[in-house]
Amino acid sequence: MRIGFVGLGVMGTPMATNLMAEGHDLFLYRGREGLGGTHCRSAAEAAAEAEVVILMLPDTPDVENALFGDQGVAEGIKPGTLVIDMSSISPTATKTFAQRIQDQGCEYLDAPVSGGEVGAQQATLTIMVGGKPDVFARAKPLFETLGKNITLIGAIGAGQTAKVANQIVVGLTIEAVAEALLFAEKAGADPAVVRQALMGGFAQSRVLELHGERMVNKTFDPGFRIRLHRKDLALAIQAAAELDLALPNTAATQQLMNAAIADGDGDLDHSALYKTLRRS
């Protein structure tokens, strides 16, 4: 399949590589030297060559600019093209973007992922999709090349909503584990032993297993950067205001991420919230 790929960063590069390994023809903007595929001079040019255009960009304004800015995707696509935004951005803005793309006779899916750089490399990403079922069916073989747990959550925007929900759970669980292990340590117990004991009961989680171990060993190389997680919680807080919804611990955890970034720890793994709490 001819695929335009916009956004070749830490996540996009291994994803595009996996698609090429499956035999697809990729049109990249902007790919690094030596990546293979066809390098294009703009998002419009990558889109003009493709049946499917995938975006993998940092934030809502980046996606808006890549789609509708000068030499953007919207200038290149033909009717029938499928645009898949795999970035993690605002659920509300997603609905607007999708409408504008559909108005050009094209299709749209929001399909944010979780699983990080390792998941992108190993093609084990969790993919949460919003859009029409028949459009989802069209994209599914591509998703299966990129990830493992692939779910059509609901209509346009529902993928982004699920991703925000995911980031709430992950961020707040990391914060919970940090409070608990720090409590244990300050009270004189060995946090490594406490973590192990807690793994056997209701406190068990992937976060206690993986991020808890990072806290115990005090190794905070990313992983997933606090700076990026703060952005995801900002999406939650912004949407919560639109929905008249109280998210007290999401708000408090975002504040703690502000403190971490102020401490110079924004590029550490999110498990470094433990350091921030310890210092406070």
Add this chain to the structure above:
Amino acid sequence: MRIGFVGLGVMGTPMATNLMAEGHDLFLYRGREGLGGTHCRSAAEAAAEAEVVILMLPDTPDVENALFGDQGVAEGIKPGTLVIDMSSISPTATKTFAQRIQDQGCEYLDAPVSGGEVGAQQATLTIMVGGKPDVFARAKPLFETLGKNITLIGAIGAGQTAKVANQIVVGLTIEAVAEALLFAEKAGADPAVVRQALMGGFAQSRVLELHGERMVNKTFDPGFRIRLHRKDLALAIQAAAELDLALPNTAATQQLMNAAIADGDGDLDHSALYKTLRRS
């Protein structure tokens, strides 16, 4: 073995039953009719008959009273008796209680549990123990009759510290899942589908699986009552003040539990924090 058992409530009754089924002679205070074992008129009387005395009581003052109050355990025990407090109480008070018991030539373990009424009935409790290794070894066969994941965490009080850490993780993870599923619902996605999608990634936890399902189905029968969980978080907050430690999300979650209790939901399962947030 001759075992004194003080505190035959929701947890203590099935625990005592499991010990009797294993062939131990139990001296109960205060057991209900039809429970079997020998019924005693005071904690002192139950303790006087026993090599090991187990306490399973609601809170720190209950344990203090059962140990050192009028006709309490301390009046009944002989040198060499092992006192095991399986209640969930203050780690700090535990150290004082243990010292006083040891001053009588007896041994002491703190051994709080997690796993709830079902875990007590099925003998699958997680047991977190504080005390000396040789005393732990003496008690281990009894623990194996009561539970499955049995860990010597450290010195006296370390069991209670681990239990508090457990309750921080469980309480805050429930709150996190409640915020996330409520966000999904208010944003127009199906929380059941979102929960299922999140189970495949870093958001996975026993809480998302079990308590998340209760939130999706809106079935909040206990389980573990909000009222009791608030007590456990109060132990965390009290100890945090003694340790000069900031536990922001533990504090906020305890406040939310106050709101739940004010709403008349104190005897619902802790997953009902979802209701409290929804109402706020």
